[in-house]
Amino acid sequence: MTSAAIELRHFRDVAPVWDTLISVYAEVRADRLHDPHYSVERYGERLARHASEPGWEAVVGYDGGEAAGYAYGNTIEHGDRYGKRVTPPPASALTEAPTLAPKEMMVRVPWRKTGASRGIHDELLARRTEEQVTSWSTRWRVRERSIGCTSRGDTRTSGRAGRRRTRRF
Numbered sequence: 001m002t003s004a005a006i007e008l009r010h011f012r013d014v015a016p017v018w019d020t021l022i023s024v025y026a027e028v029r030a031d032r033l034h035d036p037h038y039s040v041e042r043y044g045e046r047l048a049r050h051a052s053e054p055g056w057e058a059v060v061g062y063d064g065g066e067a068a069g070y071a072y073g074n075t076i077e078h079g080d081r082y083g084k085r086v087t088p089p090p091a092s093a094l095t096e097a098p099t100l101a102p103k104e105m106m107v108r109v110p111w112r113k114t115g116a117s118r119g120i121h122d123e124l125l126a127r128r129t130e131e132q133v134t135s136w137s138t139r140w141r142v143r144e145r146s147i148g149c150t151s152r153g154d155t156r157t158s159g160r161a162g163r164r165r166t167r168r169f
Helices: 013-026 038-051 118-124 137-147
Strands: 008-012 057-063 066-076 099-109 132-135 150-154 162-166
Touching: 008 118, 013 038, 013 057, 013 066, 013 099, 038 150, 057 099, 057 118, 066 118, 099 118
Parallel strands: 099 132
Antiparallel strands: 008 057, 057 066, 066 099, 132 162, 150 162
């Protein structure tokens, strides 16, 4: 399978894509669903919370009618709890700028290493109007540098997730 076959669709309302996101999550995280933090129920709670936040958007990649994967995120606004967890504390000029916070990205096994994840990632960023984006993981840092992002600090995310880095476009 190649990324050329992937159709990328945008969603700003979670209702029409809820079952798809839950299904892909459950398949990708199947080996960790026994852990309460990774359970489908907890994911559903996080998804509902994230989807209710300002600027929520998902991009789902479809190969035919089958979901290959997705990414979603929302806008962090000035005074948001996220900005309060950044180390070192960012200058107010940085926190006053709207920031995209990617929250989840999942790609099913048949579409891994095909470019699908990069296509989904880039499509999520392409239409956003925020001046900054937080980084979701170390492996994306090389990609982010290649599109002109620079580091502005680290923040500890909630739960068991690792660190995120604030990036400026």
